[in-house]
Amino acid sequence: MSNNMVADHAIRPVENDTIFTISAKASEAVLKYGAENVINSSMGVLLEDNGDFVAFKSVYSYLKDLDNPKIAAYASIEGDSDFLQAIKKACFKNHMPNAYIEAVATPGGSGAIHHAIFNYTNIGDSILTSSLYWDPYNTMCVENSRKLDTYNMFNGNGGLDIDAFKEKFDYHLNKQKRLLTIFNTPAHNPTGYSISDEEWDKIINILKQGASNKENKIIVLVDVAYIDFCDEKFDRRAFMEKFAGLDENILILFAFSASKGYTMYGLRNGALLCVTSKEEIAKEFFYTNLHSNRGTWSNGTKGAMRVLTDIINDEKVGNPFYEEREHYVKLLRKRADVFLEKSREVGLELYPYKDGFFVCIPCKNPLEACEKLMKNNVFAIPLQTGLRFAVCAVSEDKCMIAPKKIKEVLAECDE
Amino acid sequence: MSNNMVADHAIRPVENDTIFTISAKASEAVLKYGAENVINSSMGVLLEDNGDFVAFKSVYSYLKDLDNPKIAAYASIEGDSDFLQAIKKACFKNHMPNAYIEAVATPGGSGAIHHAIFNYTNIGDSILTSSLYWDPYNTMCVENSRKLDTYNMFNGNGGLDIDAFKEKFDYHLNKQKRLLTIFNTPAHNPTGYSISDEEWDKIINILKQGASNKENKIIVLVDVAYIDFCDEKFDRRAFMEKFAGLDENILILFAFSASKGYTMYGLRNGALLCVTSKEEIAKEFFYTNLHSNRGTWSNGTKGAMRVLTDIINDEKVGNPFYEEREHYVKLLRKRADVFLEKSREVGLELYPYKDGFFVCIPCKNPLEACEKLMKNNVFAIPLQTGLRFAVCAVSEDKCMIAPKKIKEVLAECDE
Numbered sequence: 001m002s003n004n005m006v007a008d009h010a011i012r013p014v015e016n017d018t019i020f021t022i023s024a025k026a027s028e029a030v031l032k033y034g035a036e037n038v039i040n041s042s043m044g045v046l047l048e049d050n051g052d053f054v055a056f057k058s059v060y061s062y063l064k065d066l067d068n069p070k071i072a073a074y075a076s077i078e079g080d081s082d083f084l085q086a087i088k089k090a091c092f093k094n095h096m097p098n099a100y101i102e103a104v105a106t107p108g109g110s111g112a113i114h115h116a117i118f119n120y121t122n123i124g125d126s127i128l129t130s131s132l133y134w135d136p137y138n139t140m141c142v143e144n145s146r147k148l149d150t151y152n153m154f155n156g157n158g159g160l161d162i163d164a165f166k167e168k169f170d171y172h173l174n175k176q177k178r179l180l181t182i183f184n185t186p187a188h189n190p191t192g193y194s195i196s197d198e199e200w201d202k203i204i205n206i207l208k209q210g211a212s213n214k215e216n217k218i219i220v221l222v223d224v225a226y227i228d229f230c231d232e233k234f235d236r237r238a239f240m241e242k243f244a245g246l247d248e249n250i251l252i253l254f255a256f257s258a259s260k261g262y263t264m265y266g267l268r269n270g271a272l273l274c275v276t277s278k279e280e281i282a283k284e285f286f287y288t289n290l291h292s293n294r295g296t297w298s299n300g301t302k303g304a305m306r307v308l309t310d311i312i313n314d315e316k317v318g319n320p321f322y323e324e325r326e327h328y329v330k331l332l333r334k335r336a337d338v339f340l341e342k343s344r345e346v347g348l349e350l351y352p353y354k355d356g357f358f359v360c361i362p363c364k365n366p367l368e369a370c371e372k373l374m375k376n377n378v379f380a381i382p383l384q385t386g387l388r389f390a391v392c393a394v395s396e397d398k399c400m401i402a403p404k405k406i407k408e409v410l411a412e413c414d415e
Numbered sequence: 416m417s418n419n420m421v422a423d424h425a426i427r428p429v430e431n432d433t434i435f436t437i438s439a440k441a442s443e444a445v446l447k448y449g450a451e452n453v454i455n456s457s458m459g460v461l462l463e464d465n466g467d468f469v470a471f472k473s474v475y476s477y478l479k480d481l482d483n484p485k486i487a488a489y490a491s492i493e494g495d496s497d498f499l500q501a502i503k504k505a506c507f508k509n510h511m512p513n514a515y516i517e518a519v520a521t522p523g524g525s526g527a528i529h530h531a532i533f534n535y536t537n538i539g540d541s542i543l544t545s546s547l548y549w550d551p552y553n554t555m556c557v558e559n560s561r562k563l564d565t566y567n568m569f570n571g572n573g574g575l576d577i578d579a580f581k582e583k584f585d586y587h588l589n590k591q592k593r594l595l596t597i598f599n600t601p602a603h604n605p606t607g608y609s610i611s612d613e614e615w616d617k618i619i620n621i622l623k624q625g626a627s628n629k630e631n632k633i634i635v636l637v638d639v640a641y642i643d644f645c646d647e648k649f650d651r652r653a654f655m656e657k658f659a660g661l662d663e664n665i666l667i668l669f670a671f672s673a674s675k676g677y678t679m680y681g682l683r684n685g686a687l688l689c690v691t692s693k694e695e696i697a698k699e700f701f702y703t704n705l706h707s708n709r710g711t712w713s714n715g716t717k718g719a720m721r722v723l724t725d726i727i728n729d730e731k732v733g734n735p736f737y738e739e740r741e742h743y744v745k746l747l748r749k750r751a752d753v754f755l756e757k758s759r760e761v762g763l764e765l766y767p768y769k770d771g772f773f774v775c776i777p778c779k780n781p782l783e784a785c786e787k788l789m790k791n792n793v794f795a796i797p798l799q800t801g802l803r804f805a806v807c808a809v810s811e812d813k814c815m816i817a818p819k820k821i822k823e824v825l826a827e828c829d830e
Contacts, residue, residue: 003695004699005535005632005634005664005666005691005696005699005700006534006535006699006700006703007534007535007536007537007593008537009537010533010534010535010703010707011699011703012702012703012705012706013702014698014702015702016492016493016705017492017709020491020492045488045489052484053484053487053488055483055484055486055487055488057483059487060483060486060487063486064479068470068472068475069467069468069470071470071475071478071681071682072468072470072474072475072678072679072680072681072682073460073468073470073680073681074460074674074680074681075681076435077431077432077435078431106712107522107683107712107713108712108713110709110711110712110713111711111712111713114710114711114712118425119421119422119425120420120421120422120425121422122422122423122424123538136709136710136713139706139709139710140709140710140711142706142710143706143707143709143710143711144710178422217420219420249420251420259489263487264487265487265488265489265717266486266487266488266489266490266714266716266717266718267486267487267716267717267718268522268683268712268713268714268715268716276420280418281420283429284419284420284421284426285420285421287427287428287429287430288421288425288426288427290427290431291427291554291557291558292425292558294432294525294551294554294555294558295529295551295554295555295557295558295559296525296526296529296555296558296711296712297521297522297523297525297526297529297683297711297712298522298523298525298526298551298683299681299683300683301681301682301683301716302680302681302682303681303682
């Protein structure tokens, strides 16, 4: 007999999450050397300059004022109906595409990505994303016996490598006749890149070319986990309107997360939304994902749905929230600007950062660099071809000194 | 081209949950005829006699007193470590089996059942449960391209039909060499049956016979969603100790839910636990399900974990909670006793009820009976071979008059 009780498809390595492991080491270092001497940029959560966790007061005071049954009762399987209306507004704001749109509640953005992978691909399929990517995409693909393939993310001009995308897209679509592509934008995790409107035009052209063969099924998942930490002035939702009037065999999905934008990380609140030119496809989306909810985790966190719904629909709840969030959007931008400026000064190369929680440093041997940085009490996450530095979790003062420290360590590593 | 954008395995009927639909009709009837004239026994949630939702004050006042970050931050992927210790105590209490036990947090009991099905069976496998069962078991099997098969639940003496179980168990185990069996006990949904200790001895003997062929992998999932609404005097956890010293190719899993026992329905809190004689199998369980968490919904509801952990570990939090819950356990028992007594008086046959939220009335044509009952403003759920009446949701007064009403309607249906 084999030694496993789990089915063959579920045999996994005995290992925990890299981020969790490095974060634990950072906590040890804080105890040993004092918080002021440690730069912990490992965790993708927003912290105050003094290291305190940021939980929006407007969100939690409202949650705590809810009558108990509004937290305790089951939500509807698909998500409470007013939440499903509100989440569309929260996702698209004033750039709602002119198309059929449906939504189903999910536990955070992760649950939404799960459903997209599970329902819109087959076992063995390749799913496409950029060469720098959030590692759990791969975990989710492996979990569901899918494969993750990547295209080179950046061209030589600091933009998206559209040619590399097109090559892989055409290859897999031709082979599979069904392809799910994941774009994590704006404020890409791990690089902070945001695909520009002009780049979206090019991407959509490629999708349309693929759609001219009516046998093809083209599904694009836009993971907007960090969108609400983009400064409003950049108008990072404008691209959403481009998804109106697409061919019927192009389906656009959005994974919306309330984790960062509403500091609801631990409440597990999010949604999968669809944008399609065909009413039937929207209906199919709704019932398939409703069924997946019941068949996977049943339903979502009711109190969190209530809070988000009332923020969107009731100015009295919304206004203090938007004001509070705006403060932190500015705080984050300030940190990122400082990090970028100091990186330029010391000649530390970065992947093109536009918005969001992370900057990313290109690196030939990320594991080695990560180890060396830890010895210098700088904790960052090693990725495919870079080091992820979470400006969201590091004070402005430390963002000012980190680039020099990193530059020195990379030099030691012959980078 | 086909008209579907979802993959073939994910094509679902355009329909919502039966329970949800009937419950909505009950709400309409309340508006039309007044709450006092409607018996709504559709929803499996505990309500006060006046129809108010029961959310334990001890749970929600403690939750609301938590510092915001204790609710807002991400929990660990596998569940916070003190929660994973506490949940073992919450599940087994003073009947912890002498075996290797591990736990992984899941969103409610549903998430735990999902992982058991997903990780311990293969696509196409049959999963075994009793002929009266909680319908989402089937939804979860279909979702994951598994099949649900059933054995006749009750013998002529009001006990579990062990022979029928053995026949199906042997058949599938012989065919598949790997079999997951789900027992929903104690306080079975939908019948309220609790498998007796003597019946467990017989079941375990059957498992052991199957395990003598070392190629076989025997997995038993005990769904204890309603266990904490059994009166303590029945000692309904005693059977748990019987899972010590089993063969290495028998794995016992528990789906623990905080939905009912802690009125955390809408907070999504639960766990999958394993009981095994082999340390390696427990370790495999832990890492496989940790991976499944990351690959499906990432992590659980942190605040809910905190509350349950402190209830278990801190008497000052636990004592008021246990006192409050005990009040409702008695309230529920009273309703069930009244329903049983009145059923005897009017000659309404019931499946053997022992504990919990539901009683169940045998019925040849449940859909027809359900429709007729609705016309009489009695709302119950049609099942495979019966009508589920949720005493948890109906006042003692109404539990007193319901059996006669149901008896009359069944007579009209020639039952």
